[in-house]
Amino acid sequence: MPSNGASATGPINGFFDWFGNLGIFSWKVLQAAVTPPFEWRELVRQLDDVGSKSLPLVALAGAAIGVVLSMEVRSSMTRFGAKSLLPSAVVFSLIQEMGPIITGLVVSGRVGAGIGAELASMKVTEQIDAIEASAINPYRLLAVTRILACILMLPLLTLAADGCGVFMGWLAQTLVQPVSFHQFIDSGFRGSTLKDFLPPTFKTAVFGLIIGLVACFQGMRTRGGAEGVGRAATNSVVLASLFVILADVVLVKLILVVFH
Amino acid sequence: MATAYDIAMKQGQPESQGDACVVAVENLYKSFESRQVLNGISLRVDRGETLAVLGRSGTGKSVLLRLIIGLETPDSGSVSIHGQDIAGLALDRMGEIRKKMGFLFQHAALYDSLTVGENVGFPLEHHRRELSRSERSDRVNQLLAEVGMEGNSEKMPSDISGGMQKRVGLARALALEPAILLLDEPTAGLDPISSGEIDDLILKLQRERQMASIVVTHDLHSAKTIANRLALLNEGNVVIEGEFEDLQQSDIEFVKEFLKQS
Numbered sequence: 001m002p003s004n005g006a007s008a009t010g011p012i013n014g015f016f017d018w019f020g021n022l023g024i025f026s027w028k029v030l031q032a033a034v035t036p037p038f039e040w041r042e043l044v045r046q047l048d049d050v051g052s053k054s055l056p057l058v059a060l061a062g063a064a065i066g067v068v069l070s071m072e073v074r075s076s077m078t079r080f081g082a083k084s085l086l087p088s089a090v091v092f093s094l095i096q097e098m099g100p101i102i103t104g105l106v107v108s109g110r111v112g113a114g115i116g117a118e119l120a121s122m123k124v125t126e127q128i129d130a131i132e133a134s135a136i137n138p139y140r141l142l143a144v145t146r147i148l149a150c151i152l153m154l155p156l157l158t159l160a161a162d163g164c165g166v167f168m169g170w171l172a173q174t175l176v177q178p179v180s181f182h183q184f185i186d187s188g189f190r191g192s193t194l195k196d197f198l199p200p201t202f203k204t205a206v207f208g209l210i211i212g213l214v215a216c217f218q219g220m221r222t223r224g225g226a227e228g229v230g231r232a233a234t235n236s237v238v239l240a241s242l243f244v245i246l247a248d249v250v251l252v253k254l255i256l257v258v259f260h
Numbered sequence: 261m262a263t264a265y266d267i268a269m270k271q272g273q274p275e276s277q278g279d280a281c282v283v284a285v286e287n288l289y290k291s292f293e294s295r296q297v298l299n300g301i302s303l304r305v306d307r308g309e310t311l312a313v314l315g316r317s318g319t320g321k322s323v324l325l326r327l328i329i330g331l332e333t334p335d336s337g338s339v340s341i342h343g344q345d346i347a348g349l350a351l352d353r354m355g356e357i358r359k360k361m362g363f364l365f366q367h368a369a370l371y372d373s374l375t376v377g378e379n380v381g382f383p384l385e386h387h388r389r390e391l392s393r394s395e396r397s398d399r400v401n402q403l404l405a406e407v408g409m410e411g412n413s414e415k416m417p418s419d420i421s422g423g424m425q426k427r428v429g430l431a432r433a434l435a436l437e438p439a440i441l442l443l444d445e446p447t448a449g450l451d452p453i454s455s456g457e458i459d460d461l462i463l464k465l466q467r468e469r470q471m472a473s474i475v476v477t478h479d480l481h482s483a484k485t486i487a488n489r490l491a492l493l494n495e496g497n498v499v500i501e502g503e504f505e506d507l508q509q510s511d512i513e514f515v516k517e518f519l520k521q522s
Contacts, residue, residue, distance in 0.1 A: 028351075035352065037386075126369035129331050133365075134383045134432075135358035137351050 025217045029147065032140035039141050046149035050111050054157055061106045062161030065098050066090065066168035074173065084187070087179075090169040091188030096200045099162040101248055104207035106161075107154060108240040112215045115146050116236025119219025120229040128220060143220065147212030154208035158201050195259050203251040207244045214240040280306040281343070282440055282472040283328060288337035290323055290496075297323050299496030300337070307439075310466060310473040312483035314518070315493035321476040322366065324493075325442045328474065329363055330354045341440070359387060362433030362471075366444040368425040370417035376428050377413030380404060383435040403431040407461060423454035430461065434469075441465075441473040447482045459485045480522035492518060 073089045119142060122128050131138045170184040215236040222232040283305040290298040297320040305311045313321050326332040328339055330346050338345050341357050349357070370379050381400045384391060391399065404410050407427040417425055426446060433441060446462065447455035459482050466473060466486070477483050483490055484504050491501040494514050500507060507515055 032351075037389075122371075125372070126365050126367065127371055129326075130363070130365060130369040130371070130432075132331060132351075133329050133358060133361070133363040134386070135355035135436075136383075136386050137355065139351070 021221065022213075022217055025143075025220070026213060028139045029143045029213070029216070032137050033144045033148070035140075037140075039145050042141055042145040043148060046145045047153060049114075050107070050146075050149040051153040051156060054107055054110055054153070055160055057110055058103050058106050058157045058161045059164045061102050062094075062099060062164040063168040065102055065161075066094060066165030067172045069093055069098065069165070070169040070172035074176065086173060087170075087184045087188035088190065090173075091166055091185075092192075092196070094165040094169065095162045095197050097252070099165055100158050100200050100204045100207070101245070103154060103158040103161045104204060104211070104244040104248070105241055107150070107157065107207070108211050108244055109237055111150060112211050112236040112240040113233045115212070115215035116219045117229055117233035119216060120222035120232035123220055123222045124225055124228055138220070143212075143216040146216055147209060150208035150212035151205050152208070154204040154211075155201050158204045162201070199255040199259050203248075203255065206247055206251060210243045210247055211240045214243060282307050282341070283474065284338075284340040284343075285324070285328065286338045286340070288324070288327060288339065289335045290320065290327060290332065291335055297496055298327075298334075301493070301497055303491060303498065303501070305440075305472045305474055307472055308466075308470045309489065310462075310475060310487045312475045312477055312487035312490045313493060314477060314480065314483055314490055316518075317478065319493045320496050321478075321493060322444050325363070325444050325474065325476055329358060329361055329442060359436050360438055361440045361442060362436070362438035364426065364429045364433045364441075364443045364446055366448060368417075368422075368429035370425055370428055370432075372417050374417075375413065376409065376415050376417065376420065377401075377404070379417065379428055380413075380431045380435055383432065387436055399435075403434060404428075406434070406465070407431045408457070421454075423450050423458065426450070426458060427461070430458075430465075434465065437469075439471060441471045443473065443475045443477075445477055445479075446475065447477065447479050455479065455482060458482075462486050478522075480519070 069090050070086070073086055073093070074083070077083050077086050077089065119128070122142075128138050128142070131141060166185070166188070167181075170179070170181050173179060173184065174181075218232045218236040218239070222228045224231075281304050283303075285301060285303045288298050288301045289296070301320075301324065303311065303313075303324075313324060315321050323332060327334055328341075330339075330349070334347070338347060340346070341361070344357065346354060346357060370376075371382065374382065377397075377400050380403050381396050384396050384399060388396070388399075400413065401410065404413060407430050409424060409427050409431065412420065412424070412428075417428070420428070430443075430446070443462065446458050450458065462473070462475070463486055465471070473486075475483065475486060489502060490504060490507060492499045492507065492515060499512060500510050500515050507519060510516065
């Protein structure tokens with residue numbers, strides 16, 4: 001009969017095995033990324049896939065968060081007699097935290113699942129082996145391009161989410177108590193500097209790295225037919241979302257220490 | 261410093277004109293978890309020769325091909341291509357060797373998001389960057405014509421039959437004009453007429469191109485048609501190797517049983 005100790009080592013071994021393999025995968029991706037030839041055409045295709053195709057979803061999520069923030073913050077601010085701070089509260093909350101994290105999570109869901117399922121399907125049908133057999137580095141063609149696209153597109157998508165959120169936050173506010181957009185923006189950004197807005201926006205490049213890396217890793221190590229493809233897609237989304245949230249904790253602290 | 265192998269690769273020639281051996285497999289072992297698949301197998305294939313590897317399902321025939329092209333790593337033993345041991349080579353270095361090899365996968369493994377023409381042009385797009393778009397397109401059409409698939413360039417892989425997919429896979433494998441052709445079950449899952457057509461196609465290509473070929477199959481008739489030599493595998497090792505007549509004259513019980521059942 002296996003001892004309790006032996007049964008407990010399974011998940012622990014699996015945990016270290018997963019991170020070990022992720023480390024090896026990351027090293028291969030890094031090597032492929034810094035050596036020519038570069039797959040420009042595939043990168044452009046991925047930029048379109050990650051960027052423009054995620055834009056409507058991210059914009060919608062940002063807009064919804066803007067409306068919710070405006071309504072919630074209004075009620076709190078009214079209670080404390082600080083209604084004039086409402087624009088600042090909406091703008092700061094959105095740009096510093098809500099916009100980046102919502103974009104990270106939405107892209108984790110859409111792009112993470114897409115990359116995970118696509119690469120997993122290619123893996124189980126030997127298409128990735130066929131790429132390698134054709135003397136093409138699959139890490140360079142498939143992983144580097146997708147990870148780079150995620151890194152480059154996340155900050156831009158975050159800006160889109162922030163913009164839509166601020167606009168819809170103003171709209172929600174102005175329906176209750178009319179205020180011009182110019183006045184709302186002026187009041188919202190008063191006293192702020194680039195230091196307040198650039199680091200939170202660019203931290204999403206790290207989210208992009210996490211989403212791309214985890215999804216490519218899960219996809220390219222898949223085994224076992226349709227079930228494996230489904231598992232890879234699910235794991236890509238779950239793990240990428242989890243690591244985005246955990247990375248956010250570290251990055252927020254880092255930004256506070258370095259920039260404030 | 262450039263090795264003899266580097267110079268030979270640049271010239272598109274084997275390492276030494278005096279040495280006809282193109283693929284040499286020495287004492288190769290491979291296991292997956294607790295299952296031993298290859299058990300010290302040794303084989304060699306010379307220039308212009310076709311070796312058919314026969315055996316029951318699960319005896320490691322496809323694994324042998326994957327080891328030869330470096331998609332799997334052996335537990336021990338060596339694989340040499342034109343005299344170069346491929347063990348431990350970096351991916352890009354291995355890529356230089358793979359450019360001289362064409363691989364037809366069992367299920368063709370066509371890229372399902374690309375058209376037939378784009379599939380065939382894929383290796384050219386990456387390794388013959390000096391070709392203009394129209395030159396590449398001409399070359400793709402020429403390759404498709406060679407395998408009897410002219411006029412299908414714009415179709416998607418999902419729109420063509422299994423036999424046609426094998427033909428397209430073969431055209432893709434030939435795109436870089438390889439010196440070695442590896443074919444994994446080229447006639448598996450095909451009707452007898454399509455199988456015969458694929459066999460004829462392989463024979464025609466061998467006559468025209470003088471490649472060294474390794475064909476993994478469980479189809480004895482196909483093996484007899486296209487190969488100069490046959491190797492019969494059982495439990496991860498070669499039971500007998502020789503011409504078809506050698507197999508027919510063998511007293512080994514497994515060989516007799518295999519021939520009887522085929």
